[in-house]
Amino acid sequence: MTRVSKTRFFAAALLCAAFFTSVLLPGDAFARSCAAIIYEHSNYGGASQCLQEGSYNLNELRIGNDKLSSIKVRKGNRVFLFEHKNFSGRKCLVDKSYTYIGGKWNDITSSIIVE
Ligand SMILES: [Ca+2]
Numbered sequence: 001m002t003r004v005s006k007t008r009f010f011a012a013a014l015l016c017a018a019f020f021t022s023v024l025l026p027g028d029a030f031a032r033s034c035a036a037i038i039y040e041h042s043n044y045g046g047a048s049q050c051l052q053e054g055s056y057n058l059n060e061l062r063i064g065n066d067k068l069s070s071i072k073v074r075k076g077n078r079v080f081l082f083e084h085k086n087f088s089g090r091k092c093l094v095d096k097s098y099t100y101i102g103g104k105w106n107d108i109t110s111s112i113i114v115e
Pocket of ligand 1: 065082084085107108109110
């Protein structure tokens with residue numbers, strides 16, 4: 001291989017690596033496969049749980065009771081947060097991602113419906 005073709009080869013290899021990393025990165029695939037992701041802390045930190053469309057009562061919230069502080073919502077989905085278990089108490093509609101769910105709803109959520 002000449003010096004030039006070696007450089008081109010490595011440039012092409014780098015491009016391929018960048019492409020496959022962006023397409024196949026487990027984190028991205030994980031994010032795309034979830035209708036929503038809930039997080040224990042703000043800025044998508046701490047324990048997290050990938051949610052599909054459906055109902056999640058208190059015992060199905062793996063981040064724990066009264067823990068939710070940030071949330072990612074996939075475009076086209078919406079999420080109802082409930083203050084208490086069994087989908088009762090105050091209710092909050094979330095249709096986009098929030099790095100912080102806000103003072104009124106921080107560490108409150110006890111059940112969730114994802115549509
Ligand atoms: Ca609660």
